[in-house]
Amino acid sequence: MAYRPVKALIHLNALQQNLRQVKTFAPDSKVLAIIKSNGYGHGIERVAGQLTQADGYGVACIDEAIVLRQKGFLHPIVLLEGLFSEAELSIAIQHRLEFAVHSFLQLEWLKNSAIKTPLNIWLKLDTGMHRLGFQVHEIQNVIAELKALPAPVNIHLMSHFASADESEAFTQKQLSIFNQVAGNLKCPRSIANSAGVQRYPESHLDWVRPGIMLYGACATSETVPGLKPVMTLMSQIISLKWIEAGETVGYGQTWQASRRSLIAVVAIGYGDGYPRHAPSGTPVLIHGERMPLVGRVSMDMITVDVTDLAEKVTIGDEAILWGQGLPVDVIADACGTIGYELLCGVTQRVPRVEER
Structure with missing residues (x-):
């Protein structure tokens, strides 16, 4: 289980x-x-x-x-x-x-x-x-x-x-x-x-x-009609925290809030195959909106700026890392890699759940 x-x-x-x-x-x-x-x-x-x-x-x-x-x-x-x-x-x-x-x-x-x-x-x-x-x-x-x-x-x-x-x-x-x-x-x-x-x-x-x-990923730079993503990598928000302008998030203090910001912690990281080199700004799909990853990717967690969703976001909300609604090629492009690497890199500790 x-x-x-x-x-x-x-x-x-x-x-x-x-x-x-x-x-x-x-x-x-x-x-x-x-x-x-x-x-x-x-x-x-x-x-x-x-x-x-x-x-x-x-x-x-x-x-x-x-x-x-x-x-x-x-x-x-x-x-x-x-x-x-x-x-x-x-x-x-x-x-x-x-x-x-x-x-x-x-x-x-x-x-x-x-x-x-x-x-x-x-x-x-x-x-x-x-x-x-x-x-x-x-x-x-x-x-x-x-x-x-x-x-x-x-x-x-x-x-x-x-x-x-x-x-x-x-x-x-x-x-x-x-x-x-x-x-x-x-x-x-x-x-x-x-x-x-x-x-x-x-x-x-x-x-x-x-x-x-x-x-369902594209081998070319163009979107191909008719192709559907086969894998949707997803997790949930496990924490929400307000921080003040000027405060930083994550290892190395690589991202600093420019305003009072609501930070969501999502339970996924490079131990699951999410790319550690994903930069701040890489999109995460929450409530159908692309929210920016902020700070460094940890082994088991990422942090996302959800300030613009503050009125409706709650702990337990679904976060899509790639798949339906967010093509893996978009994430690959943000990370300077290709969709092949991201799909092949999802680790065995991530359960694959079949869905028709």
């Missing part, structure tokens, strides 16, 4: 709605729903259960994939970073997993294996992000080596946009490189992430790989 008032409401219907929105953007593409990092902090099993209309799931590692298999999910599951050791190959085959191949070391593990079970491999091409993947001039030789394996190999060609939410010129350059390579191959192709889904229809190809947009 949870006694602290902090909780993360998980709006299950919003997941389904957001997947439908993905399909509206890319009606002719299959959807690999990205549910790594515990479903972006929402719970990987919970998320998978609401996204059964996707054509497959993308995860970061075998541990995440095994959880899904043990819970009975039969969808194609792709290990987006591939195998981390040679020993994982037999485990991947046992659980019928598909996996990326992005390095010559991973290729060597396959060549050393006598496995003859058919393999579904997502071959990673580096089109300019320079994180994972083979160079353009290496791809043909890699494909030849994959086809020479004892096991039949079904190849998907994939790459990843570096800045589809920021640079159209670089995104088009990446897409051009990808299409040049893919044009010589007869295999399914995938490059579009959430920003690609939203902004570049020509990148949708055979598979799209939406992540953040499934959770």
Whole structure:
């Protein structure tokens, strides 16, 4: 039983709605729903259960994939970073997993294996992000080596946009490189992430790989109609206190009242995943109004200036940190980060409460 008032409401219907929105953007593409990092902090099993209309799931590692298999999910599951050791190959085959191949070391593990079970491999091409993947001039030789394996190999060609939410010129350059390579191959192709889904229809190809947009946050600087927040992080006011002009609030005395002010203490802090670096002025939604956070975020509490709500605010009132009525992207922007980090950072001591 949870006694602290902090909780993360998980709006299950919003997941389904957001997947439908993905399909509206890319009606002719299959959807690999990205549910790594515990479903972006929402719970990987919970998320998978609401996204059964996707054509497959993308995860970061075998541990995440095994959880899904043990819970009975039969969808194609792709290990987006591939195998981390040679020993994982037999485990991947046992659980019928598909996996990326992005390095010559991973290729060597396959060549050393006598496995003859058919393999579904997502071959990673580096089109300019320079994180994972083979160079353009290496791809043909890699494909030849994959086809020479004892096991039949079904190849998907994939790459990843570096800045589809920021640079159209670089995104088009990446897409051009990808299409040049893919044009010589007869295999399914995938490059579009959430920003690609939203902004570049020509990148949708055979598979799209939406992540953040499934959770109702925006991969671009624009608001996307039809997307609904899946997580509402909320708590309650546990204290109200008037302070005089000139007095300060919180550790380090970083905020000083310019007027007589009513300060609300809300039971949430960086121990729950609320960002410690959130500056004064970061909005908190109380009674439907955006009230400014003041002073430093503590481990278990934040302080909010609710002077303008003095006539109606009371102890026990609900405070929304992000979610319905206050997009996580607004908080992320105030904190100089991205919604991904905030959603993934909600700690395990915060109970997830399902709501339809």
